[in-house]
Amino acid sequence: MKKVELIDILKNIEDYEIIGNKNYFISELLPVDQAKSTSLVFIDRSSHEKEKLILSTKAQVIICDHEVKKYNVKNKSIIIVKDPKLAFAKIGNSLFPKKEKWGKHPSAIIHPESTIHPKTYIGPFCYIGNGCEINEGSILYGNIHIYDTMVSIGKNVIIHAGCVIGGDGFGFIKDERGELINFPHIGGVVIEDNVELQVMTHVDRGALGNTIIKSGTKIDNCCHIAHNNIIGKNSMIAAHSMFSGSVKLGDNSFVGPSSSFRDKVKIGDNSFIGIGSLVVSNFANNSNLMGNPATTIQEFKKMRKSIKKQMNGNEKIKDR
Amino acid sequence: MKKVELIDILKNIEDYEIIGNKNYFISELLPVDQAKSTSLVFIDRSSHEKEKLILSTKAQVIICDHEVKKYNVKNKSIIIVKDPKLAFAKIGNSLFPKKEKWGKHPSAIIHPESTIHPKTYIGPFCYIGNGCEINEGSILYGNIHIYDTMVSIGKNVIIHAGCVIGGDGFGFIKDERGELINFPHIGGVVIEDNVELQVMTHVDRGALGNTIIKSGTKIDNCCHIAHNNIIGKNSMIAAHSMFSGSVKLGDNSFVGPSSSFRDKVKIGDNSFIGIGSLVVSNFANNSNLMGNPATTIQEFKKMRKSIKKQMNGNEKIKDR
Amino acid sequence: MKKVELIDILKNIEDYEIIGNKNYFISELLPVDQAKSTSLVFIDRSSHEKEKLILSTKAQVIICDHEVKKYNVKNKSIIIVKDPKLAFAKIGNSLFPKKEKWGKHPSAIIHPESTIHPKTYIGPFCYIGNGCEINEGSILYGNIHIYDTMVSIGKNVIIHAGCVIGGDGFGFIKDERGELINFPHIGGVVIEDNVELQVMTHVDRGALGNTIIKSGTKIDNCCHIAHNNIIGKNSMIAAHSMFSGSVKLGDNSFVGPSSSFRDKVKIGDNSFIGIGSLVVSNFANNSNLMGNPATTIQEFKKMRKSIKKQMNGNEKIKDR
Numbered sequence: 001m002k003k004v005e006l007i008d009i010l011k012n013i014e015d016y017e018i019i020g021n022k023n024y025f026i027s028e029l030l031p032v033d034q035a036k037s038t039s040l041v042f043i044d045r046s047s048h049e050k051e052k053l054i055l056s057t058k059a060q061v062i063i064c065d066h067e068v069k070k071y072n073v074k075n076k077s078i079i080i081v082k083d084p085k086l087a088f089a090k091i092g093n094s095l096f097p098k099k100e101k102w103g104k105h106p107s108a109i110i111h112p113e114s115t116i117h118p119k120t121y122i123g124p125f126c127y128i129g130n131g132c133e134i135n136e137g138s139i140l141y142g143n144i145h146i147y148d149t150m151v152s153i154g155k156n157v158i159i160h161a162g163c164v165i166g167g168d169g170f171g172f173i174k175d176e177r178g179e180l181i182n183f184p185h186i187g188g189v190v191i192e193d194n195v196e197l198q199v200m201t202h203v204d205r206g207a208l209g210n211t212i213i214k215s216g217t218k219i220d221n222c223c224h225i226a227h228n229n230i231i232g233k234n235s236m237i238a239a240h241s242m243f244s245g246s247v248k249l250g251d252n253s254f255v256g257p258s259s260s261f262r263d264k265v266k267i268g269d270n271s272f273i274g275i276g277s278l279v280v281s282n283f284a285n286n287s288n289l290m291g292n293p294a295t296t297i298q299e300f301k302k303m304r305k306s307i308k309k310q311m312n313g314n315e316k317i318k319d320r
Numbered sequence: 321m322k323k324v325e326l327i328d329i330l331k332n333i334e335d336y337e338i339i340g341n342k343n344y345f346i347s348e349l350l351p352v353d354q355a356k357s358t359s360l361v362f363i364d365r366s367s368h369e370k371e372k373l374i375l376s377t378k379a380q381v382i383i384c385d386h387e388v389k390k391y392n393v394k395n396k397s398i399i400i401v402k403d404p405k406l407a408f409a410k411i412g413n414s415l416f417p418k419k420e421k422w423g424k425h426p427s428a429i430i431h432p433e434s435t436i437h438p439k440t441y442i443g444p445f446c447y448i449g450n451g452c453e454i455n456e457g458s459i460l461y462g463n464i465h466i467y468d469t470m471v472s473i474g475k476n477v478i479i480h481a482g483c484v485i486g487g488d489g490f491g492f493i494k495d496e497r498g499e500l501i502n503f504p505h506i507g508g509v510v511i512e513d514n515v516e517l518q519v520m521t522h523v524d525r526g527a528l529g530n531t532i533i534k535s536g537t538k539i540d541n542c543c544h545i546a547h548n549n550i551i552g553k554n555s556m557i558a559a560h561s562m563f564s565g566s567v568k569l570g571d572n573s574f575v576g577p578s579s580s581f582r583d584k585v586k587i588g589d590n591s592f593i594g595i596g597s598l599v600v601s602n603f604a605n606n607s608n609l610m611g612n613p614a615t616t617i618q619e620f621k622k623m624r625k626s627i628k629k630q631m632n633g634n635e636k637i638k639d640r
Numbered sequence: 641m642k643k644v645e646l647i648d649i650l651k652n653i654e655d656y657e658i659i660g661n662k663n664y665f666i667s668e669l670l671p672v673d674q675a676k677s678t679s680l681v682f683i684d685r686s687s688h689e690k691e692k693l694i695l696s697t698k699a700q701v702i703i704c705d706h707e708v709k710k711y712n713v714k715n716k717s718i719i720i721v722k723d724p725k726l727a728f729a730k731i732g733n734s735l736f737p738k739k740e741k742w743g744k745h746p747s748a749i750i751h752p753e754s755t756i757h758p759k760t761y762i763g764p765f766c767y768i769g770n771g772c773e774i775n776e777g778s779i780l781y782g783n784i785h786i787y788d789t790m791v792s793i794g795k796n797v798i799i800h801a802g803c804v805i806g807g808d809g810f811g812f813i814k815d816e817r818g819e820l821i822n823f824p825h826i827g828g829v830v831i832e833d834n835v836e837l838q839v840m841t842h843v844d845r846g847a848l849g850n851t852i853i854k855s856g857t858k859i860d861n862c863c864h865i866a867h868n869n870i871i872g873k874n875s876m877i878a879a880h881s882m883f884s885g886s887v888k889l890g891d892n893s894f895v896g897p898s899s900s901f902r903d904k905v906k907i908g909d910n911s912f913i914g915i916g917s918l919v920v921s922n923f924a925n926n927s928n929l930m931g932n933p934a935t936t937i938q939e940f941k942k943m944r945k946s947i948k949k950q951m952n953g954n955e956k957i958k959d960r
Contacts, residue, residue: 029826031848035926073724085823089813092824107749109427109444124749124767125783127444127462127481139434142767143445143785145481161767161785162804162842164463164482166521167519170540170558173409176570179514180538180554183405184412186349194819199807199842202482202519202541210350216819220810221842221864224541224559224577234820238810239864240900242560242578244595252818257864258882258900258918260560260596275884276900276918276932278578278596292596292612292932306631311946429747429764447764447782447801465767465783465801484783487839488737490860490878493729498892499834500858500874502727504732506669514762522802522839526672544861544879544897562880562898564915580880580898598898598916602707612916612932626951 003027004095008059009040011092013087019068019078024061029092035059042088043068054078063087077154098158099139111148129166135193150188150196150203154215157191162200165189169204169227169245183207185227192216198239201225207245220257232269323347324415326381326397329360332405332414339388339398344381349412355379363388374398381405418478419459431468449486455513469525470508474535477511482520485509489524489547489565503527503549507589513534518559521545529567540577552589570605643667644735646701646717649680652734653727659708659718664701669732675699682728683708694718703727738798739779751788759914769806775833789845790828794855797831802840805829809844809867809885823847825867832856838879847885860897872909890925 003025010016011271024071025038035058042063043053051071054062061077062068063084081087105124110116115134122128123142130148134140137156147163147166153159171183187206192215197203203225211227213219216234224242225231231243233253239257243249247261250269259277267273268285277294290300323345329373330336345358352361355378362383363373371391374382381397382388383404401407425444430436430562434452442448443462450468454460457476467486473479491503507526512535517523523531523545533539533551540559547550549563552571559577563569567581570589579597588605597614610620643665650656665678673680675698682703683693691711694702701717702708703724721727745764750756762768763782770788774780776798784799787806793799811823815819827846832855837843843851843865851867853859854875864882865871871883872891881898883889887901890909899917907913908925917934930940 010451029824029848034849086813086815086821089821089823090815092826095821096824096826109425125445125463125765125785137757141785141787143463143765143783145445145461147461147481160804160807161787162482162802162840164480164519165543167461167480169554170518170538171405172538172556175406178554180535180556181406181409182413182516183409184349184416185418196822198810199519199804199844200482200840204519204541208349208371209354218810218812218820221807221844221866222542222862226541226559234818236810236812236820238884239866240560240880244558244577257884262595275902275920280476280595303631305486307943307947309632310950311943342743370644429745445765445783461676465765465781467781467801482802484800484839487781487800488863490838490876492858493726495726495730498874499747499856500876501726501729502733502836503729504669504758506732506736520802520840524839525860528669529674543860546861546879560880564878564897582915600915623947623951630950 003038007089009095010079012091013079013081015081016087017080019073019080020075021060023075024077026061029088029095030059032057032059040088040091042084044085045083063091068189105142119307121201123161131146147205147215149186150210151191151205153191153195154190154195156194157194159191160197160201160221163197164202165191165197166205167202169207171207171227187211189213192233195219214251226263238275323358329411329415330399332398333401335401336399336407339393339400340395341380341397344397346381347595349408350379352377352379352382360408360411362404364405365403372629385413425462443481451508467525469506470530471511471525472508473511474513474515476514478516478517479511480517480521482542483517484522485511485517488521489527491527491547491565498614507531507548509533512553515539534571546583558595643678649731649735652731653719653721655721656727657720659713659720660715661700661717667702669728670699672697672699672702680728680731682724684725685723703731706959730901745782763801771828774929787845789826790850791831791845792828792829794833794835796834798836799831800837800839800841800861804839805831805837806843806845807842809847811847811867812884827851827868829853832873835859854891866903880916 006024026040027038029175030039032053035041039059040061041059045065063079077200099121103120104122107124108122108126110128111130113130114132117136119136120134121139129146132146132151135154135155140159141161143161145164149166151166166189168185172180175181185207188210190210190212194216195213196218198221200222201219204227206228213227213231214233219237220239226245228246229243230248235253237255242260244263246264246268255273256275262280266282271287274290278292279294288297290297323406325453326344346360347358350359352373355361357378359379360381361379365385365479383399419441424442425443428442428446430448431450433450436454437456439456440454441459446464449466452466452471454473455475460479461481463481465484469486488505492500495501505527508530510530511533515533516538518541520542521539524547526548531549534553536554539557544562546565548566550568555573557575562580564583566584568586573591575593576595582600586602591607592611598612599614608617610617646664661921666680667678670679672693674683677698679699680701681699685705703719703872728830739761742759744762747764748762748766750768751770753770756774757776759776760774761779766784769786772791773784774793775795780799785804789806791806799952808825815821825847826851830850830852834856835853836858838861840862841859844867846868851869853871854873859877860879866885869883870888875893877895882900884903886904888906893911895913896915902920906922911927914930918932919934928937930937
C-alpha cells in the first residue's frame with residue numbers, strides 16, 4: 001500500500017470529528033498494539049483499556065469514540081466516530097477494494113446458455129454451467145464449479161475459491177432389488193444479493209423446488225447447504241457447518257462453526273447457535289442454543305452443572 | 321422441460337393400473353402440494369393425508385398406491401403402483417438423464433497412461449492421473465483431481481465436482497531428530513460399480529493395500545474416506561462424515577451426517593449411525609447407534625433420561 | 641515397482657545389522673501378514689506377536705528389531721534396526737519419491753508478480769496468485785488456488801490437491817442499517833518449511849497480521865485454519881478439524897480428527913486433543929484433552945463414569 005493522505009481517507013466516513021493534525025498520511029492498517037508510526041489504527045468502543053492503548057500505540061492516526069476526550073493525547077491525529085471498528089472497516093474496504101477490474105479470466109469456461117452481467121468477475125478455472133445467471137457486481141474468485149442447473153446469483157455476491165454450487169442433493173430410494181437409485185434432483189439454487197460464500201462452501205440444488213440463500217447472508221468456509229434449504233437474510237454461518245436437507249434458518253441469526261442440523265428442522269429469526277451444536281428439533285425466534293443435542297443455553301448450563309455436581313458428589317463419597 | 325405425453329412416461333414403470341383419462345401430458349415434476357395442472361406428482365405410501373392431498377392438488381396426473389380407490393376422484397388421471405415414490409423417481413430419472421452425451425470436456429487433462437472407456441464423461445478442469453481406470457457409464461462432473469496412483473473406477477459410477485481421489489493418507493513417523501516424516505502411501509483406491517461420490521468428497525489411497533468403496537454405495541458431500549477404509553455395499557454416508565484410517569463399514573448401512581469414526585473401528589452390516597455420532601469402538605451387525613461417544617440408541621436414550629432426571633431432581637431440591 | 645537389490649535399499653538406512661542372505665531383491669512393499677516372497681516387510685517394535693509374524697510371513701526380507709535374535713529364523717534376510725517402522729518408511733520414501741521432476745504443469749497459471757523457485761512442482765489447474773512466494777523443493781499437486789495475497793510457502797512444503805490458501809477470514813460488522821459488511825482482511829499467510837497440507841485443507845489470510853503454520857507441521861484433509869491462527873511446529877492435525885480465528889496451537893501437539901476450536905483459544909506445546917473434541921477454553925502445555933466441551937482426559941473419564949453410575953442406579957431403583 002502506498003502513502004495515503006488522511007484527508008482522502010476521511011471521504012469514506014461520515015459524522016466524524018477530528019482532533020489534532022489533519023495532514024498526516026498512513027501507509028498501512030495494523031492492530032493498535034502492533035502499529036508503526038505510519039499506521040492507521042482503531043480502538044474498539046468496547047475496549048476496557050482505551051487510555052493505555054491510546055497513550056502507548058506508535059500510530060499517529062487513531063480512530064476512537066468520544067471517550068478519547070478524557071485523555072491527554074498529544075501529537076496525534078484522533079478521528080472521533082460513534083463506531084470506530086465500523087469506520088475502520090469502511091476505510092479499509094475502500095483502500096483494498098475486492099476487485100479493481102471486472103471481466104473473465106481467460107481460463108474460465110462459461111456455458112453459452114448462461115447470462116453473465118459484464119460488471120462481474122469470473123476467476124481462473126471457474127466453470128459456469130448452463131442456465132446460470134450472475135448479476136452486477138458479483139465476484140467468483142476461481143476454481144469454482146457451477147452445475148448445469150438453474151443457479152441464479154444476485155448482485156454484489158462474493159463466491160470464494162473452491163465453492164461448488166448446484167450438485168445433486170443426497171436423495172436415494174431402494175428399488176425392487178434393494179439397490180439405491182437416485183431420487184430426481186431437478187430444482188435450482190437461488191443466491192440473493194450481497195450474499196458471501198467463503199472458500200469451499202457447497203450448495204446443492206433442490207429436489208423439485210429450489211435451495212435458497214437470502215440476501216445479505218454470509219457463509220464461512222466449507223459449509224454444506226443441502227437441497228431445499230431456505231437460509232434467511234443477514235445471517236452468519238461459521239465454518240464447517242452442515243445443514244441437512246430442507247432445513248429452514250431464520251433471518252439475522254448466527255450459527256457457530258462445526259454446527260449440524262438434522263433434516264427439516266426450522267430455526268426462527270434472531271437465533272444464536274453456539275459452536276459445535278447438533279440441532280435436531282425446531283426452535284422459535286430468538287433462540288439461544290448450545291450442545292449435542294442442542295438445547296437452550298440455560299438448559300445446557302443447568303445440565304452441565306448437574307452432571308458436575310453429581311460427579312463431585314461421587315468423588316466425596318469415594319473420599320470418605 | 322417440454323410437454324410429455326402420459327403414455328410415454330408410463331413406459332418407464334411396470335405393474336401399474338391407470339384410472340381416468342390416459343391422454344394427459346405433463347410439463348413439470350412438482351411436490352403434490354405445490355403442483356400446477358400440468359405437473360406430475362406422487363403421494364408417498366406412508367402419507368397420513370392421502371385423501372386430502374388427492375382432492376386438493378392441482379395436478380391432473382397423480383401417482384398413488386391402491387388406497388386411492390377408497391376416494392372419489394374425478395377428472396384426474398391416477399396411476400396406481402405399489403411404491404409411488406419409486407415410480408416417480410424412475411420416471412424423473414428417465415426424463416432428466418444424468419448425461420446425454422459421453423466424452424471429455426476439452427479442458428480436461430487425462431494422463432496417457434490411464435484407461436478411460438469411451439462411454440464415460442469427464443468434465444471441465446478434471447485431472448485424471450497416471451494409471452487411472454474408468455469404466456463404462458461413469459460420469460466425472462468437473463474440477464475433480466485424481467492422483468497418479470492406481471485409482472480404479474467401476475461402471476456407472478458418478479463422481480461430483482470438487483472430489484479428490486488418491487491423495488496420501490495421514491501417516492507420519494518421528495525420525496531420530498523428532499521430525500515427522502511420511503510413512504509411504506503407495507496403495508491405490510478401488511471404487512466399485514454404481515458408487516456415487518457427491519460434491520467435494522475426498523478418498524485417500526491406501527498405505528500399502530487399497531482403499532475400497534464397494535458397489536452401490538452413495539456418499540454425500542465433503543466426506544473423508546481415509547487410507548485403507550473398506551466401505552461396504554449399498555450403504556449411504558451423509559454429508560461431512562469423517563472416516564479415519566482402516567475403518568471397516570458393513571453393507572446396507574446408513575451413516576448420518578457429521579459422524580466421525582476412530583481409526584480401525586469395525587461396524588457390521590445393516591447398521592444405522594445417527595447424525596453427529598462419534599464412533600470409537602466396534603459394533604456388530606444391525607447396530608443402531610447414536611451419541612458422542614456413540615452407544616446403542618437404547619443406551620443413549622437411557623443416558624439422556626438419567627441426566628435429565630438427575631437435573632430435575634436437583635431443581636426440586638433447590639426449589640424447596 | 642521393478643526389482644530392487646537388497647543392497648541398494650540398505651543405502652537408505654544407518655545403524656543396521658543384517659542376518660542371512662544379502663543377495664535378495666524385493667519388488668513390492670506389503671504389510672507383513674499380506675506379503676509375497678518378493679516383498680519387503682517390517683515388524684513394528686511394539687508388536688506382541690513378533691515370533692508368529694516372522695515365522696509365518698512369506699516375505700524373505702524382514703526389517704525387525706533386535707528381539708528377532710531370540711527366534712530361530714532360517715532362509716530369510718533379517719535387517720535389524722532400532723526402529724523398524726522408521727527404517728521401512730525411509731526405504732519406501734526413497735523408492736517412491738514424491739516427485740521425480742520439477743516444473744510447472746502447462747495448465748497451471750502463475751501470476752507474474754509471484755516468486756517461484758525453479759526446483760518446485762506446480763500441478764495441473766493450480767492458480768498461484770499475486771505476491772506468492774514458493775521456495776525450493778515444494779510440491780503443489782493440482783487444482784489448488786492461492787489468492788492474490790501475500791502467501792509465503794517455505795522449503796519442502798507439500799500442498800495436496802484441492803487446497804485453497806489465502807481466502808478472507810470470516811469477519812463482518814453491522815453497519816448503520818444493520819447490514820453485514822466485510823471487516824478488511826489484508827494480512828497474509830506464512831507456511832514454513834516442511835509443512836504438509838493434505839487434500840482440500842483451507843487456510844485463510846489474517847485480518848491485519850498473518851496466519852502462520854510453523855515448520856514441520858502436518859495437516860490432514862479438509863481442515864479449516866482460520867485468519868490469524870498460529871499453529872506451532874511439528875504438530876499433527878487430523879482430518880476435518882476446524883480452527884476458528886486467532887487460535888494458537890503449541891508445538892509437537894496432536895489434534896484428533898473432527899476437532900473444533902473456539903476463536904482465540906490457546907493450547908500449549910506437547911498437547912494431545914482426542915477425536916471429536918470441542919475446545920472452548922485455554923489449556924497449558926502437556927494437556928491431554930477430550931470431550932464436548934473438552935476437558936482433561938481424567939475429568940472426561942470421571943464424568944462418563946459418574947453418568948453411567950447414576951444411570952445404573954436409576955435402573956436398579958426401577959428394577960425393584
